[in-house]
Amino acid sequence: MNRTRLSCLLIVAALVFSISAAFAKDEPIEIVFSTYMPTSYPYLVQPLEDFMAYVEKETGGAVKFKFFHSGQLYKGKEEFAALERGDIDMAAPNDLYLTGIIPNTGISNLPFLWETPASMQKSLDAGLWDLGINDKFLEHNVKVLGRAAGGPYQIYAKGFSVTSPAEMKGQKWGVSGSTASKAIELMEGSPTTMSSGELYMALQRGTINGCTRPLITGLGRKLYEVVDNLSVTNMAYFTCVLAINKEKWDSLPADVQEVMIEAGKLRDQQQLAMLEEFMADAVAQYKEKGVNVHIATPEELGVFKEAMIPVHEWWLGKVPDGKKYLDFIEENH
Template identity: 70%
Template sequence: MKAKQVYVIIVLMVMLGFVAGFSAPAWAKAKPIEIVFSTYMPTSYEYLVLPLKHFAEKVEKQSEGRLRFKFYHSGQLYKGKEEFAALERGDIDMTAPLDIYNTGIVPELGISNLPFMWSNPESLQRTLDAGLWDLGINGELLKHNMVVLGVAAGGPYQIYSKKHPVCTPRDMEGKKWGISGSTASKATELLGGAPTTMSSGELYLALQRGTIDGCTRPLITGLGRKLYEVVEHLSVTNMAYFCSFLAINKKKWDSLPEDVQEIMKKAAKERNQEQLHRLLAFMKKAIKLYQDKGVKVHIATQEELAKFKEKMAPVYDWWLTKVPDGKKYIEFAETHN
């Protein structure tokens, strides 16, 4: 009798296991989908890189292991200006390119770099969250096989100078400035300065030798390049910005289950906010670091910023010749910042 009971129990266990095998969801047995994520940014750029890592971790966890990220940083796969094309080709699945690196492909991406449009990172992020890129940029990027999941303020440009602080437009007159990009060049000319296009790697020696009197760069670049050793003044004007946009290859996106897509969209929004909070904290810390290094820091007032912006109308007009539908971006920004 006991042997018969044992036999029945064994049969039931086998049957339950058989049924469970059929009732388990297909993804539970499937191999995880691999996402190759590449960024040129080094891990020392914490406020930019950590939100990306946290995005990947959230998606892995919330998808219950259906997605697995292979995360490459510090240009291990591609440099900053190579990421866009690599994503378009499908050589990588995801990246977070900088808008200013790709204005030659999509001119509208230059909206964040217009001088003195936003007084602080929060106002830029508000404009982005309100749908600035929905005016057409997302559609243009879709033509390049990429789906934008989120856009985050990457950091404002500040003014570094050797001998004199920059508090008014007149303070830039008659001096040579190391800048990056055509928009910054136009703005510098309007302020009476002589612009010289330079990579960030050239700034230190140029300042040290007196080839230039100052430069415009984000705080993170100034710290990374140790500009505090060769300048005396830093003017915090939030002159212009760059953004990083979280994007995935269109073919890869279309291959993902709908619920996973929703998980990624939600995590991307959270990444935007995390980057903003980390950026604001970094800016406070960076300003103190410059001061500790002996740099005299001037934080521009709203009145001072208004005087700078008054000079910028010709830059906006010039930009509109490059971006025929740019007016709607400017009007949207002015309404939502």
């Protein structure tokens, strides 16, 4: 009798284990997505949210995302290292925070390579990063799924206006990478690399008295409260990368990978469309908030471009194969 009861218990235990195992297989794949960007950055964050919604829908719920925004987990300059370690599964890092790690990414911030975001996106879609940047990310255990134009950089100033490189001289500037730092140095300014979340307090305290950032940063971070002048020059860009930890990527089923690749392409195009719509309205918003807005004339831009030629030469010295990137952009923009 005891032996029979024991056999029954073993059978029941085996059935429970089998059912539990089968249920475990049906549990969704969890992907932790972290971004330093706040939800007040609509054309940057909304496409990420739609990317996740698309993947969840197209995989029939086989994938579920846990989304952390506004630097809830990591700040802008911390995200890439966290992604490389696998502390998070996905992120959308700003490539300009990576120029010290992957110098090739500085191509997006070289002054006056593209006149419009659409022109930049054309270069990205044509395969600009296939020239070597994607491989550099893989060396850091990161797989790139998307690359989207992040918007042109403008010049914000507190207590003075900027219409030429001469006004940059002697001022303290908050910048976002080594390429921007070099540009400021050539105009005899003093650069400090900092994330967008640090700008407001730095301007308020006088640690810096100017910065170079996209229009969305000034609105999203309320920089209009601590600056009084904005010069629209479209001087440089950044690339908003959509990336996943390589080990996490390799663990995903092939059909899920296909869905995510397609979703990445859709996100890139959505961001461009939202960026163009945003820029059409942003300048008016700054004026309404009391900021003096100066739209650089072609003549003024010509002076800036001439002053920035050494930045390209400096960058080519840091990136031995950099000329192929410049040549590719010339043919695909």
